[in-house]
Amino acid sequence: MQTAEHMLRTGRRGTGHEFTLAVADLKASGARLGLSWSLAWHDVVSRYRGSILGPLWITLSMAFMVLGIGFLYSELQHISLTETLPFVALGIVFWGVISLVIIEGCDTFVLASSMLSQTSLPIFTFVWRTVLRNIVVLGHHVVIIVAVLIYFGFWRKMNLPLAVLGLALTLANISWVSLATAITSARFRDIPQIVTSVMQFSMFMTPVFWQPSSRSGLMHLVLTFNPFFHMLDAIRSPLLGQAPDPMSYAILAVMAVVGWAGTFATFVLTRRNIVHYL
Amino acid sequence: MSPPVSIRVSDLTVRLPVYGVDSKSLKKHLARVAVGGSLGQAHHGSAEVTAIKGLNMQLKAGDRLGLIGHNGSGKTTLLRALSGAYEPDQGEIEVHGRIAPLLDLSLGIDPSATGLENIRLRGRIAGMSSAEIEARMDEISAFTGLGPFLAMPLKSYSAGMQARLAFAVATAVDADVLLMDEWIAVGDADFQKIAHARLLSLVERAGILVLASHDLDLIRLYCNKVMRMEGGVASPVTEIRKLDKLLAEPLVANA
Structure with a gap:
């Protein structure tokens, strides 16, 4: 036989040996990316099981939220709907991806505990499952983005390649944050609460709904040191035909490299014990 | 030419760190770091249980090993180490062959999904490609004997029906190495008979079976080799006909 x-x-x-094994885990997860995809797809489908519209609810509920907040902020800030609605739509949709990949990262290993404790599946498989699941959700939101960009005429002046670069850099960053929250949440059960609070706080500290009118004083500080601002700016500004801050891309690139180095080092040291944390 | 099915375990030691409810709390951890020296020294790190100590064994195709021993003797830890989930702290485990851990039938089963979806999901986890699963779908469906119920969510099944499905999928994989924690006995009398036949054919097809059980009759029936574990220490792999002698001798010299 x-x-x-x-x-x-x-x-x-x-x-050194641990590092080799961690890299091997990463490679193996790449070879079995199809499994991560199947799991992610299954997660999305089961969330809407039994409902008539199914995953279409992802699109619908987001559309209502965008409309509601778009109208509200247009009134509150006395800015025309043409200016507010696309800004808010893109803001909420991409903020959703950023915050969910990070918050759901907390459950990555906890939910996979039975699989981790009796199979040799790569640990990274479950990290990609969380990321891919939210990419599937983003796919459902693309409908709203396309509709808004066409209706308000932004498709004529948008810079799509730059926005895609921004999205890629954002995904590179939130993936390592997701891995970091996954490892720490498995070890310390307070982390999910902390992560949720931090993300809620950040939502208000980041121009998701509100437009930064001036960049002076405290506002300048908030925007410069808020990594989420750079993520949103790098994706949203080019889509709205505005010139994004070139610094945003540089900051995101540096953050991705430094963040992955640090998180991967943590993974190298904790990899053996992750299954015992659960 | 690929190497034949085999398991080689040399000088295996597995330690299980135990993270108590307390040590999972971040506050305790931070407090410990803050206090540093005094309190830190005494409590630093978590408790460790040495589940397996210096275990050696070699199995080749055709070996059906029965693992016996009291609760907590390290049988399940050994199975999990063989499945690749627990990493050795010392020593090596080398397995040639596709491993099918049947440690927990409910692995990867989603009660709100339909029977068919569960077959696909479980098959993917076990390492089958989508094409492989579709190709074997009819065979698996037929084996469950659930017919039209396969299109219904698993939660509408009776416990026996759920077990049938889980068993059918778990055993659908072409495995070379089969790991079992207690012999699987599910369903009604009819199904038990089919399940029994299936497990036997699986054992015959699989190069190697490792079965942990407290039931000595079962071990005598299915296994040709036996290994006794006690407090993480294992006896040498012994022929099944010497089982009585193995049971009579103390494992640890000074026990």
């Missing part, structure tokens, strides 16, 4: 499948598990042999 011949077989191609091979598993070798070895004891602790120093940090």
Whole structure:
């Protein structure tokens, strides 16, 4: 009886060896990305099981939210709807991806505990599951974005490639944050509460609904040191035909590299124990 | 040419860190860091249980190993280590062959999804591709004997029906190495007979079976080798006919 499948598990042999094993886990998750996708897709489908509209609810509920907040802020800030609604629509949709990938990161390993404790599936498979699940949700929101951009005529002056670059950089960043919240939440059960509070606070500290009118004083500080502002700016401004701050892309790129280095180092050190945290 | 199915475990030690409810709290952890020296020294790190100590074994295709031992002797930990979930702290585990852990039938089963969806999901987790699953779908469906119920959500099933489905999917994989924690006995008398036949054919097809059980008759029936564990220490892999002798001898010299 011949077989191609091979598993070798070895004891602790120093940090260099642990690093190799962590990279192997990452590679294996890449080879089985289809599994992450199946799990993510299953998650989205089961959330809307039994409802008549199914995942269309993702689109509908978001459309209502965008309309409501769009009208409200247009009145409150005395700005025309043409200016507010697209801004708010893009803001809420992309904020949703950012905050959910990070908040749902807290559950990544906790929900996968039975699979982690009796199979050799790569740990990263479940990180990609969380990220992909929210990309599927974003796919449902694209309808709203396209509708708004066409209706208000932004499609003529938007810079799509730059927005895609912004989205890619954002995903690169929220993925490592998601991994970080996943590891820490498995170990310390207070982390999910902290993450949820921080994300709620950040939603108001970031120009998701409100337009930054001036960049002076405290506002300048808030915008410069708020990583979420740079994420939104890098995606939203090019879509609205505005010139984004080039610094935003630079900051996001540096943050992605530094963040992944730090988080991956944490993963290297905790990888063996993640299954025992659960 | 790929190597034949085999399991090699050398000098395996597995320690399980125990994170109590307390140590999961961030406050306690931070307080410990803050207090540093005095309190920190005594309580730093978590308690560890050495579940397996210096275990050696070699299995080749055709070996059906029975694991016996009291509760907490390390049988399940060994199975989880063989499945690849628990990493060794010392030593090595090398497995050639596709591993099918049947430790928990409910793995990856979603009660609100339909029977068919569960078959697909569980198959994907077990390492089958979507095409492979579709190709075997009829066979698996037929084996469950659930017919039209497969289109209904699992939560509408009786416990026995759920077990049938879980069993059918879990055993659908072409595995070389089968890991079982207690022999699976599910469903009504009819189904038990089919399940029994299926497990036997699986055992015959699979190169290696590792079965942990407290039922010695079962072990005598299915296994040709046996290993006894006690407090994380294992006896050598022994021929099944020497089981009585194995049971009579103390494992640890000074026990």
